[in-house]
Amino acid sequence: MTATTPPAVSMLAPARPRRPRAARVLLAAACAAVFLWPVVMVAVGAFRTSLPGTPGGWTVTKLVDTYLSPVTYQVLAQTVFFAVSVTVVSTLLALFFAWVVARTDTPLRRLVTPMMGLVLAMPPLFFAISWGMLGNQRVGLLNTVYQWLTGAGHGFFNVESWFGLILVSSLKAASFSYFLLLGPFLTMDRSLEEASLTAGAGRARTFFRVQLPLLTPAISGAAFLTMLAFLEAFDIPEIIGIPAGIRVLPTQIYSHINATYGGQYAEASSLAMCLMLIILALVAVRARLLGGREFTTVSGKSYRLERWKLGRARWLGTGGILGYGLLALVLPLAQLYLGSLQSLFGRYDGFSLDNYAAVLDDAEITGAIRDTALLAVLGGLVTVVVCTGLAAVLRTRGGLAERLVTISVWMPMALPGIVLGLGIMWSFLSVPGLNQLYATIWILLVGLFIGAVPVGMRAAEGALAQIPRDLEEAARIGGASRVRAFAGVVVPLIVPSLLSGWLLVAIMISGNLAIPVLLASPTSQTVSVEVLKLYQSGEISQAAAVFCVISTAMAAVGVVVGVVRAVLSRRTLLRGTG
Template sequence: MSISAGEGVNDLVERRPAALSGLGRWLQATAAGRIAALVLLAAILAFLSVYPLSMLLYGSLHSTPPGMAGTFNLDGYRDVITLQSAVTLLNTVGISLAKTIPSVILAVLLAWILARTDTPFRGALEVLITLPFFIPPILTAMAWGMLGNPQVGLLNQLYQWITGSETAPINVYSYGGVVWHMMQYSVPFLFLLIVDAFRAMDPSLEEAATMCGASRLRTFRTVTLQLMLPALTGAAILSFIRGIENFESPLFFGSPAGIRVITTDIYDSINQRSPPQYQYATAVSFVIMALLFLIVLLQRRMLRGRSFQTITGKGYSPSVMKLGAWRWATFAFCVLFFVVTVVLPVGQLIIGSFFKFFGFYQLDMLTLEHYREVFGSSEFWRGFSNTMLLGLVGATLTMLLGATVAYVSVRTKWRGRLLIDSMAWLPWMMPGIVLGVGFLWGFALLPHGIPIYGTIWALLLAYISLGTPLSVRAMSSAYAQLSFDLEECSRVHGASWLQTMRRIVLALAWPSFAVGWVLVFFGIMRELSASVLLYSVGSEVLSVVLLKLWANGNAEQVSVIGLIMMVLVIIFRWVQLKFINSRIGGM
């Protein structure tokens, strides 16, 4: 049930305690309490971010695998400085750039259509366009592996049946396949980041340009895009970083074609070579960290000293452009994007789950055997229960940690809050597979009395670390909108710090908490790169189960599990849109 600020304060006035609670007084009245709280919070964040990073440095200098005695040298870095590693780095940067540029163009077009034009059913289209972002990449990767297989892919079979040709025009096991699959997630990701910037822009700025004789195209290029430069560059940089971090697309479509990128190189160094080359893998991880750091510095330098204010105290009402008959063309364009990115891969999973063999689609091949095999598999149920447990517990703990960090950073003036905030954001610069390598070393070197290595708790800690930046961002935005007068009024009337937090701050910020929780849960369910390094027998999650089945050639069972995961995605997405958003609107 929602609560207003006035109701919360009045209730606290009625229940005014004679003295502060023990913990509330301890945190409010003593510097020692604040220091202890900061130290505890810093210790937790250090273990989740600084510790795996320091273990990367240790592992890059250590000559033997984790837990074994060895010497310290620079052999790992010498192995990185080779022609093959240079080609891998160029592949990584080139592929990420190749998918970022068209993704930005397409996302800007879609955001403009849905935010600034009178295209029909814009609300429903926005939900459909963003859906691919919430689907685990491993599902669409496997689906496109079946759709675009050059031998037995469904799209190639349809083309050959229609034209009578024996050629296969689509081959996803190529550079184009890697870029294409990465774009399916990059476009909705960019759309989510920039669509609100289109909505918030004062249309009078564009109207002024039009009145001065500028065409619509010139106005869009010289006014709209220029004013959106912070949102566009920030989104493009994040998309580029995500492209460098991407694991699923290069693994499924690049590795069979001999295309190497940094993430698959790290994975192969540990899982596909004998003996595993841990030192090289950790050295490469440091290289990718340095590259991402330079990219962030570049973005800050590009925007330094420039002003992009478009929202002022002057009132305005956002307007939409009348497209006339063209609005149905823009509607069809949005629907086409949804069909290609969602309907085709999900349709392939449905078809693949009902036929005896992948690629042979005759009526006499229809069967339900794959469903019986999956539902009778102990490995599937173990992976399902582990995924649900880690998702529910991990999302809750991550949001609680993010809410605490955001409160310290936004709502206090405590010394050390900048350090706390920096440590919380550090995992944002660490790809999942890099963080997995760091934790692999870190858990192996912990004292034997701390049994984390090889357990499900290793996955839980990695998920919390990866999700903390998102939870901090969600809660920081919510806290920044709350007036400090609310807390001061509550405390003046005798409420403890904990009462104020529970009945005022959290009561008003809970919608952001709920939205963040759903997003973190989605992140945990789709995570593969860290999971594949940290799981052990008994702690498999669904993404790992899918990868093992695909590697063993069980594409039909992959389709069944993929459909089950799609149902989970749809359920949680429905909860987010129908329940959370309706409650936010009622606040």
């Protein structure tokens, strides 16, 4: 009697249809055209003798002149100094607050995370404007209160300085780094500390010799991303740095484009190439330093999260929390709302709602609000839908075409917004047909979509990671096609997460300045561009009023989205248990 061989599993389920190779290649080519072509065009623009979209020849003269100019290296040195300083200060702040929240019994520690979330959500442009008002040497709130209290005839703080630029940028960057460091601090096993303490090391030595080395990937990752963000930062250096005579590469690129006699686009592209090379070099250095090293912070045994009892020292942590909250949230918001009620910035009498009336009666501003709302809603929707489709494709197969798609969609993350805007400008104006879209709202939509794709991909991949593939495979076995299985089974389960991703991308788009400042036109503006114009023209109180209007509207939208998301999550849960 012979044993019966069980049927092969492959005979029970239909064979997976292989996606046609042509379709995968077409998808990779489309992603490269959308996401990589602007990068290529930036490099091409450095060798052109003409403006974008106009006939001209080729030359290396402007590239060589730019790289031989002493001004270029002065700006480069200031850019590196600025980015390194902000990275060091903000990472130290984030380390302190993450440690306070995760490992100590400091009072008010539960306020840190929501406070950091609000600081992170505030667009950099408005954060810079708030401090530009607060630290105004003549009529800023800080200096005015100081003069009232001391009777001095002058202020004590000038935000338009190196100290002010680094302080404001570090306060903003600390909120970003905090969320990157909080998780590793929360998951580190206390038994590692106990082993060090048992061996005779003190708490300080344990922290510096045990905890910090184990947190190297998280700390270096937060510092690396902060460095990238502030190498390419435009909003805060433009508002605070330019009046102080401090120029960094993004603001210098912008000044070349806005130069007289039609702009200096070849010089701007040359500086953009320099910035891209620095960022790529940083990526390679970090991969070299941390490649192959292992860092374990959570063990499988005796996992505990006991808090340090700080005694009287815990009040120092409380003071730090209150100080940061005052500088990064309370004072900036108070200055913006107070400034919006002033008839003239710096006058602390005769408060009224005239600025709100002026803003709402201004056709350019209301048009910018309308365009920004359209771009945020439509751009957020398109980004989330496209990223969900791409994430679904990328998780099913890992071939060469898929790797090219991955590289393409993540490239904008390493590209400064001002450089991306320049690349899109060259791309549209240099291609017949596409140049008809220049100076319209559609080129703004394309630029903001490309800039938001890395965030959309992160949201989509995170949502799909929560759904086991077994559910989709079960639908496939039941006869559903791949598309129908994904749309009918997976999408309904991830709708709440995608809704949150939509809101996140919409907020990011609505606050973006670096891309619209190059692509906007008199007929298609965004709120950020209009606010920059108001601030630079001296209409500071109206700029503050725009923020108050937008923030109130966004808060209302956030509440509605939160309610809708809660309802959808509840329905999804009931469907899963029904």
